Amino acid sequence: MLSIHDLHVRVAEAEIIKGLTLDLPAGEVHAIMGPNGAGKSTLAYALAGRPGYEVTSGSATYDGEDLLAMTPDQRSAKGVFLSFQYPLELPGVPGLTFLRTALNAQRKARGEDEIAAPAFLKLAREKAAALKIEFDMLRRPLNVGFSGGEKKRMEIFQMSLFSPRLLILDETDSGLDIDALRVVADGVNAARAPDRAMLVITHYQRLLDYIRPDRVHVLAAGRIAASGGPDLAHELEREGYDKYSKVPA
Amino acid sequence: MAAVKQTVDQVEALEAYKHGFVTTLDQEFAPKGLNADTVRFISAKKDEPDWMLQWRLEAFERWLALEEPHWAKIHHAPIDYQDSYYYAAPKTKAGPMSLDDVDPEVLATYAKLGIPLREQEVLAGVQGAPKYAVDAVFDSVSVVTTFKAELAKVGVIFCSMSEAIREHGDLVRQYLGSVVPVSDNYFACLNSAVFSDGSFVYVPPGVRCPMELSTYFRINAAESGQFERTLIIADKGAYVSYLEGCTAPMRDENQLHAAVVELIALDDAEIKYSTVQNWYPGDAQGKGGIYNFVTKRGDCRGDRSKVSWTQVETGSAITWKYPSCILRGDGSSGEFYSIAVTNNRQQADTGTKMIHLGRDTRSRIISKGISAGGSSNTYRGLVSAHPKAANARNFTQCDSLLIGKSCAAHTVPYIEARNATARLEHEATTTRLSEEQLFYVMQRGLSQEDAVALLVNGFVREVLQELPMEFAVEAQKLVAISLEGSVG
Numbered sequence: 001m002l003s004i005h006d007l008h009v010r011v012a013e014a015e016i017i018k019g020l021t022l023d024l025p026a027g028e029v030h031a032i033m034g035p036n037g038a039g040k041s042t043l044a045y046a047l048a049g050r051p052g053y054e055v056t057s058g059s060a061t062y063d064g065e066d067l068l069a070m071t072p073d074q075r076s077a078k079g080v081f082l083s084f085q086y087p088l089e090l091p092g093v094p095g096l097t098f099l100r101t102a103l104n105a106q107r108k109a110r111g112e113d114e115i116a117a118p119a120f121l122k123l124a125r126e127k128a129a130a131l132k133i134e135f136d137m138l139r140r141p142l143n144v145g146f147s148g149g150e151k152k153r154m155e156i157f158q159m160s161l162f163s164p165r166l167l168i169l170d171e172t173d174s175g176l177d178i179d180a181l182r183v184v185a186d187g188v189n190a191a192r193a194p195d196r197a198m199l200v201i202t203h204y205q206r207l208l209d210y211i212r213p214d215r216v217h218v219l220a221a222g223r224i225a226a227s228g229g230p231d232l233a234h235e236l237e238r239e240g241y242d243k244y245s246k247v248p249a
Numbered sequence: 250m251a252a253v254k255q256t257v258d259q260v261e262a263l264e265a266y267k268h269g270f271v272t273t274l275d276q277e278f279a280p281k282g283l284n285a286d287t288v289r290f291i292s293a294k295k296d297e298p299d300w301m302l303q304w305r306l307e308a309f310e311r312w313l314a315l316e317e318p319h320w321a322k323i324h325h326a327p328i329d330y331q332d333s334y335y336y337a338a339p340k341t342k343a344g345p346m347s348l349d350d351v352d353p354e355v356l357a358t359y360a361k362l363g364i365p366l367r368e369q370e371v372l373a374g375v376q377g378a379p380k381y382a383v384d385a386v387f388d389s390v391s392v393v394t395t396f397k398a399e400l401a402k403v404g405v406i407f408c409s410m411s412e413a414i415r416e417h418g419d420l421v422r423q424y425l426g427s428v429v430p431v432s433d434n435y436f437a438c439l440n441s442a443v444f445s446d447g448s449f450v451y452v453p454p455g456v457r458c459p460m461e462l463s464t465y466f467r468i469n470a471a472e473s474g475q476f477e478r479t480l481i482i483a484d485k486g487a488y489v490s491y492l493e494g495c496t497a498p499m500r501d502e503n504q505l506h507a508a509v510v511e512l513i514a515l516d517d518a519e520i521k522y523s524t525v526q527n528w529y530p531g532d533a534q535g536k537g538g539i540y541n542f543v544t545k546r547g548d549c550r551g552d553r554s555k556v557s558w559t560q561v562e563t564g565s566a567i568t569w570k571y572p573s574c575i576l577r578g579d580g581s582s583g584e585f586y587s588i589a590v591t592n593n594r595q596q597a598d599t600g601t602k603m604i605h606l607g608r609d610t611r612s613r614i615i616s617k618g619i620s621a622g623g624s625s626n627t628y629r630g631l632v633s634a635h636p637k638a639a640n641a642r643n644f645t646q647c648d649s650l651l652i653g654k655s656c657a658a659h660t661v662p663y664i665e666a667r668n669a670t671a672r673l674e675h676e677a678t679t680t681r682l683s684e685e686q687l688f689y690v691m692q693r694g695l696s697q698e699d700a701v702a703l704l705v706n707g708f709v710r711e712v713l714q715e716l717p718m719e720f721a722v723e724a725q726k727l728v729a730i731s732l733e734g735s736v737g
């Protein structure tokens with residue numbers, strides 16, 4: 001579903017991703033772990049098309065198409081969803097207004113009909129209830145004054161509303177209490193499907209206990225330094241990243 | 250941040266001004282230039298009584314002695330007041346007209362602007378939709394006022410200024426110039442001498458005006474200025490909501506618009522005045538566009554009276570305007586809600602004055618300035634509490650949003666508290682539209698243009714909510730259009 005080959009990404013004149021290759025087949029969940037500053041968020045941003053994250057060489061193919069040639073909104077319409085490590089606040093933009101505008105923009109780009117307000121509200125209510133989100137929270141400007149955990153929960157809520165096909169979760173588990181972690185993990189597990197793939201960036205084994213990843217990759221110094229099964233995560237938890245940090249420049 | 254530079258620094262030509270067409274028709278002009286005879290010509294054209302002519306001539310004398318002000322943060326080449334027409338009107342018979350007498354080209358113009366002038370059409374519109382009475386001013390004359398008969402049934406007078414001077418001379422004489430004195434300032438004084446048309450509203454005691462009143466100003470003629478004059482009186486306990494809209498063709502020359510609006514609210518009366526100003530702003534290089542030098546003032550003359558200004562300023566090459574409230578009556582209140590958008594080479598110096606004279610007076614100022622391109626946007630405001638204004642309260646919030654790197658925003662608040670019990674609060678913020686926010690919104694599926702519009706609408710939401718529903722939707726679109734091409 002997603003195939004990244006020898007990707008190089010430059011941010012503000014510095015090369016951060018230095019030849020990264022990764023294959024993510026449909027139906028699978030892959031975890032990405034790695035030390036702070038390794039380039040995990042940079043990879044996520046590059047895949048979502050953030051301006052300023054310049055791909056200098058390499059490729060990323062999504063469903064047979066050149067992902068890197070698309071604008072961020074085109075990627076979104078094609079089902080790419082990024083749950084941000086630090087979700088943004090949108091002053092004056094009520095959550096529901098934002099989500100409906102976004103959903104309809106995606107649908108329009110796919111040539112689908114717009115969803116009418118009543119149908120949208122029904123959908124939003126269902127999804128909010130499933131994630132134990134107070135509906136009134138959705139009437140407030142998106143993320144403004146929300147706690148760190150609430151913002152993360154909103155990201156998962158958006159994800160479940162849009163039903164994307166390529167899900168990139170950037171440390172969605174950081175800052176969550178145990179209950180919220182469960183809710184998020186349940187959300188992710190419920191989203192598992194044969195035609196969906198997920199890239200889960202995390203620092204903690206805890207999340208991976210709930211979401212059994214098909215594969216675990218270590219991202220260090222801008223490259224995949226090691227890959228393995230779920231056991232690799234346990235090993236990292238015990239031994240840390242020391243042996244991966246001496247990657248030649 | 251190469252991409253930031255790339256996206257933000259390019260400001261494309263503003264192609265979005267969709268009201269820029271010219272209507273071709275037979276027009277009548279005053280001789281070019283300005284002297285006492287021009288003033289006499291205008292007065293005669295309007296069949297005015299002698300007191301009105303004398304009032305104008307006196308204003309003209311005073312204007313000659315005044316100098317153009319230069320304290321605002323705006324720059325323009327000197328204006329040649331002799332190189333302009335002070336009166337332009339479609340050639341038709343004088344006096345109030347029925348729609349059948351109006352030049353079809355003029356009617357077509359309003360149709361093109363989406364303003365219904367036939368009452369049947371308004372009535373035939375969506376059921377349950379609010380009804381609006383319209384006064385249509387084309388260059389120097391009012392061409393038609395709708396729903397006059399229906400309004401007259403409850404005693405509301407809504408007509409053109411010219412008609413009011415002829416038909417309701419006593420009211421006009423009593424109130425004209427009582428809020429904005431003839432020699433208040435250079436442009437108001439000029440207006441007093443040569444004002445052409447505008448709207449007149451009188452709402453009798455205890456009457457709640459049964460519909461929204463609105464005036465649409467259209468400048469059509471080349472090399473002409475527009476000097477309209479509006480006077481609104483809400484008698485004791487009356488209420489009226491009034492909206493003003495304006496557009497002009499795209500022309501390479503700068504055209505002067507110097508209006509005066511006076512509002513008078515007596516005891517317990519309330520006037521809500523909204524403006525959606527969309528004069529032609531000039532092109533991306535700053536060629537052409539309207540100079541909008543306007544004096545608007547509301548007098549809360551009665552106790553517990555209220556005047557509320559809401560403005561959405563997107564057009565004009567230069568905007569110089571400070572809708573103000575004189576809080577004379579005890580317990581009176583004034584509000585000012587403003588959205589000012591500047592793009593390309595536009596300059597705006599706008600704000601308000603809240604003059605607290607009476608006891609327990611309150612005022613509230615919410616100003617949202619958005620600057621993009623190479624434009625300059627200044628909020629200038631005065632809040633003053635006089636010695637007798639015990640317990641005066643003011644709250645001011647001024648927010649500026651910058652889009653791109655070559656625009657500028659300034660906030661110039663003046664505060665004078667001459668009463669120890671007055672409490673005047675001022676808050677101000679300046680933010681730049683962040684690329685990270687834009688990316689977040691685009692990641693959720695919105696195009697860059699829609700993302701900008703969404704974030705900007707969030708920024709101005711508090712003010713949009715003050716506009717009548719239908720105009721809020723219109724204004725929201727207008728703000729988005731004005732900023733088209735400001736990013737990317």
Ligand SMILES: Nc1ncnc2c1ncn2[C@@H]1O[C@H](COP(=O)(O)OP(=O)(O)OP(=O)(O)O)[C@@H](O)[C@H]1O
Pocket residue numbers: 011012014016034035036037038039040041042043085
């Ligand atoms: N705009 C920028 N300007 C300069 N350096 C940047 C910029 N953005 C990212 N970097 C650098 O790129 C490197 C990778 O950052 P990235 O955010 O991808 O790390 P990460 O693996 O997600 O780390 P964490 O686990 O802390 O979230 C860091 O050294 C960071 O300082």
Ligand SMILES: [Mg+2]
Pocket residue numbers: 040041042085170171
């Ligand atoms: Mg990160």
